Amino acid sequence: MATLHTRSAARLMIAPSVLLLLAWMIVPLAMTLYFSLLRYNLLMPGMEEFAGLTNYTYFLTDPAFFQAIFNTLAIVLGVLFITVVGGTALALLLDQPMFGQGIVRILVIAPFLIMPTVAALVWKNMFMNPVNGLFAWLAKLLGLQPFDFLANAPLLSIILIVAWQWLPFATLILLTALQSLDEEQKEAAQMDGAGAVSRFIYLVLPHLSRAITVVILIQTIFLLSVFAEILVTTNGGPGTQSTNLTFLVYAQALLQFDVGGASAGGIIAVILANIVAFFLMRMIGKTLEA
Amino acid sequence: MARNVSTGRKLITTVVAWTIGILIFFPILWTFLTSFKTEAQAIASPPVFLFFDWTTENYAEVQSRSDYLKHFMNSVIVSFGSTLLGLLIAIPSAWAMAFSPTKRTKDVLMWMLSTKMMPPVGVLVPMYLIFRNWGLLDTRTGLVIVLTLINLPIIIWMLYTYFKEIPGEILEAARMDGASLSKEIIYVLTPMAIPGIASTLLLNIILAWNEAFWTLNLSAAKAAPLTAFIASYSSPEGLFYAKLSAASTMAIAPILILGWFSQKQLVRGLTFGAVK
Numbered sequence: 001m002a003t004l005h006t007r008s009a010a011r012l013m014i015a016p017s018v019l020l021l022l023a024w025m026i027v028p029l030a031m032t033l034y035f036s037l038l039r040y041n042l043l044m045p046g047m048e049e050f051a052g053l054t055n056y057t058y059f060l061t062d063p064a065f066f067q068a069i070f071n072t073l074a075i076v077l078g079v080l081f082i083t084v085v086g087g088t089a090l091a092l093l094l095d096q097p098m099f100g101q102g103i104v105r106i107l108v109i110a111p112f113l114i115m116p117t118v119a120a121l122v123w124k125n126m127f128m129n130p131v132n133g134l135f136a137w138l139a140k141l142l143g144l145q146p147f148d149f150l151a152n153a154p155l156l157s158i159i160l161i162v163a164w165q166w167l168p169f170a171t172l173i174l175l176t177a178l179q180s181l182d183e184e185q186k187e188a189a190q191m192d193g194a195g196a197v198s199r200f201i202y203l204v205l206p207h208l209s210r211a212i213t214v215v216i217l218i219q220t221i222f223l224l225s226v227f228a229e230i231l232v233t234t235n236g237g238p239g240t241q242s243t244n245l246t247f248l249v250y251a252q253a254l255l256q257f258d259v260g261g262a263s264a265g266g267i268i269a270v271i272l273a274n275i276v277a278f279f280l281m282r283m284i285g286k287t288l289e290a
Numbered sequence: 291m292a293r294n295v296s297t298g299r300k301l302i303t304t305v306v307a308w309t310i311g312i313l314i315f316f317p318i319l320w321t322f323l324t325s326f327k328t329e330a331q332a333i334a335s336p337p338v339f340l341f342f343d344w345t346t347e348n349y350a351e352v353q354s355r356s357d358y359l360k361h362f363m364n365s366v367i368v369s370f371g372s373t374l375l376g377l378l379i380a381i382p383s384a385w386a387m388a389f390s391p392t393k394r395t396k397d398v399l400m401w402m403l404s405t406k407m408m409p410p411v412g413v414l415v416p417m418y419l420i421f422r423n424w425g426l427l428d429t430r431t432g433l434v435i436v437l438t439l440i441n442l443p444i445i446i447w448m449l450y451t452y453f454k455e456i457p458g459e460i461l462e463a464a465r466m467d468g469a470s471l472s473k474e475i476i477y478v479l480t481p482m483a484i485p486g487i488a489s490t491l492l493l494n495i496i497l498a499w500n501e502a503f504w505t506l507n508l509s510a511a512k513a514a515p516l517t518a519f520i521a522s523y524s525s526p527e528g529l530f531y532a533k534l535s536a537a538s539t540m541a542i543a544p545i546l547i548l549g550w551f552s553q554k555q556l557v558r559g560l561t562f563g564a565v566k
Contacts, residue, residue: 006390006471007390007392009386009390009471010386010387010389010390010392011386013382013383013385013386014382014383014386014387014398016379016382016383017379017380017383017402017442017446018383018398018402020379020439020442021401021402021405021439021442021443024405024439025405025408027416028413028416028417028420029408029412029413029416031413031415031416031419031420032412032413032415032416035415035416090310093303093306093307093310094307096300096303096307097300097303098300098303098304098307099300099301099304100304100308101307103311104307104308104310104311105553106550106553107311107312107314107315108310108311108314108315109549109550109553109556110314110315110318110546110549110550111314111315111317111318112549112556113496113500113542113545113546113548113549113550114318114500114542114545114546115499115500115502115516115517115520115541115542115545116500116502116517117502117506117517117518117520117521117524118321118520118538118541118542119317121520121521121523121524121534121538122317122318122320122321122534122535122538123317124524125531125534126317126320126321126324126531126535127317132333132335132531134320134337137335137336137337140335141336164314164317167314168314169560172553172556172557173557173560173561176554176557214561218560218561221406221407224409225409225410225411225503227410227411227502227503227506228502228503228506228517228521231506231521231524232521232523232524233524245411246409246410246411246503249411249414250411250414250507253414253415253418254414254418254507259415259419262414262415263415263416265411266409266411266412266413266414266415267412269409269411269412270408270409270412272409273407273408273409273412274407276407277404277407280407281400281403281404281407
């Protein structure tokens with residue numbers, strides 16, 4: 001039968017992807033794991049020695065680590081809150097009949113297509129700069145003292161910038177989900193005398209719950225690894241006030257050349273991401289069956 | 291039936307939605323406008339919106355001072371190169387998984403996706419060292435390799451969801467008519483798969499163009515694509531708003547246009563088909 005022939009051909013066709021991803025998954029990760037057990041600094045070549053779990057204890061007792069964990073969670077939760085609430089509101093608005101809907105959609109989607117370094121620098125210089133920024137001008141117009149966002153509230157500023165980039169993603173997905181809601185159901189509910197609020201709570205929100213879960217899970221994966229926005233705005237500072245886990249590992253590796261320490265941090269980041277990934281995979285796995 | 295709404299309500303919705311839309315878009319509009327100002331006008335207080343002497347000198351300046359075109363070409367080569375290479379590897383795999391599924395196909399797909407969940411920082415150190423030892427640091431080849439690998443799962447997944455929608459009966463009919471595997475692919479599958487492949491290509495170019503972890507960490511002056519080039523404006527000496535705006539406008543314009551054409555595919559690709 002042809003199936004046998006097809007099956008081996010199929011295997012051959014899948015093989016390159018599987019082998020490449022397997023190598024990409026295993027080789028560097030195994031190296032990170034190995035490095036994390038070494039005392040290894042690029043500035044002292046040839047001095048590598050086995051260090052057991054020293055790097056982990058060093059990393060896990062470093063105050064900067066806890067700050068970084070806190071900042072990582074603050075960025076993830078802050079951005080999620082803004083984008084999910086704002087995205088739901090925007091999606092509901094964009095679902096209404098209006099003139100020029102297509103153009104508004106395009107305007108709203110745009111920030112998602114901007115590269116992170118551009119987005120962060122535009123906000124940093126042209127909006128949040130305490131001397132020349134537009135916000136400073138607005139503050140002066142209202143008789144207020146200009147606020148130095150990135151110096152006084154670095155984490156909040158980064159959350160705002162990242163939220164601006166991800167709001168379109170949440171909006172777009174929730175809008176897509178909203179448009180698949182049966183129009184007749186809404187009309188029926190309306191005829192039964194359900195008000196706008198109860199229609200939202202009992203009809204729209206349950207319909208959106210799946211899309212909201214998808215938004216939360218996918219954004220979390222990306223938000224755990226926010227990097228460029230921090231690099232070009234605050235460089236993790238002042239001090240470590242806006243350093244997240246990704247940035248901390250980067251600084252340890254490429255600024256302090258501490259391969260061992262950075263690797264231990266990398267492994268911790270992988271473990272954290274896996275916890276999130278576990279839930280995401282279950283979600284998508286269910287979709288695959290449907 | 292279309293919803294019956296009074297024109298009055300429609301007007302109010304329109305005003306509110308346009309206001310919010312313009313506010314969200316404003317930073318981009320402002321960047322675009324500032325790119326045509328002189329440096330003095332760019333930081334003028336009160337700010338000037340439309341009534342300034344429009345000039346294109348910033349664009350010329352950015353090019354002559356930093357060889358902008360080189361970085362632009364780096365972005366083009368890296369994003370198109372990694373996307374095409376990814377498609378080359380992914381199309382056979384996705385085809386095989388969509389049309390000759392086995393018990394393990396679902397596990398393989400899930401596993402592929404799981405590689406995407408690995409935070410890049412978890413492998414930053416070894417990748418940096420491998421690149422350094424193999425002379426791949428700050429080369430376009432190196433960037434193409436990394437971006438192909440990180441986006442491969444997304445490419446396979448997107449293609450898979452598109453291929454799944456092609457009716458299998460058509461392939462069986464072709465097979466019964468005696469079409470060989472290669473003919474099946476060239477004459478039957480490809481024409482039907484082109485839309486899906488095109489969408490995948492678009493989305494992946496957008497993702498690769500904007501990728502800003504590996505490009506920032508693995509490239510310097512020579513191979514730096516626009517993400518890394520623009521980042522060099524973060525230093526205080528680089529506080530030239532008009533030039534920053536000109537460089538930024540050129541960096542984001544191509545992708546904005548591509549992205550606007552592929553809104554629908556964006557949703558599908560980014561949610562791995564979970565929301566269509």
